[in-house]
Amino acid sequence: MTSFETALKSTANAVEHRLDELLPRGGRIAEAMRYAALAGGKRLRAFLVVESAQLFGAAGAMDAAAAVECIHAYSLVHDDLPAMDDDDLRRGKPTLHIKWDEATAVLAGDALQAQAFEIIADMQASNAAKLALIQSLAQASGAQGMVLGQDLDIAAESAASPLTLPEITHLQALKTGALIRWSAGAGALLAGENPTALHSYAEALGNAFQIQDDILDVTGSEAETGKRVQKDAGAGKATFVTLLGLSSARKRAAELVEQAVSHLAPYGTQADRLRDVAQYIISRSA
Secondary structure: OOOOHHHHHHHHHHHHHHHHHHOOOOHHHHHHHHHHOOOOOOHHHHHHHHHHHHOOOOOHHHHHHHHHHHHHHHHHHHHOOOOOOOOEOOOOEEHHHHOOHHHHHHHHHHHHHHHHHHHHHHOOOHHHHHHHHHHHHHHEEEEEEEEHHHHHHHHHHHOOOOHHHHHHHHHHHHHHHHHHHHHHHHHHHOOOOHHHHHHHHHHHHHHHHHHHHHHHHHHOOOOHHOOOOOOOHHHHOOOHHHHHHHHHHHHHHHHHHHHHHOOHHHHHHHHHHEEEEEEEEOOOOO
């Protein structure tokens, strides 16, 4: 295991522990929330929050990381529903609506979304920092960000013609990229600093992340990814791979990683872990 993989695992364990402390207990909805949010995973968004905070010596990073993981968990629960992507497997386990039912999945997702903002409101940080985090997370996850991206994705399934490359890039910048962008900029917001360079880094990173997801949907296995593969091809959906071809998609992802890393120059060697994230994005198998 490389030093980066060790650091990634350490952060994943730490945020899992913090989520275990913060999430409610008792009752079906609380149990479902915990099933979704404590299901493991890479915790890349949490890692971006923690590493960006370290650039500025900002406190409160673990709670901000827990908050974005609640939003991410909620988005996966809803994304897996029959009315959306209709998946029955997530991280190698039955999706929440399969384990319980659709109503429980909807409510647990709703509760996880609310939990994220409660965590930020209660965290140890200045009121200005908490307000900035809450406002920007609402924008990233709502009708200007992730939710809009999901809506565009649903609409694309019944569109008369497949999405073009600019259209799918825009869709994924919202559906996947918005939370990655928030996560990378969270440390700067905690410290009252300008997040522009980190946002630029994250925009390229998020695009590369989605391209790699599309590549894995074609080349990966269910055992590796923990979810169904080749669903997009089966549904006739446009992806970066169908639009660019496998070789060109890989090349484009590598170019985006270079772009992402270039935006970290102002932070010198302090941002080496964030550089490692960019390289990991296109080498991962899950």
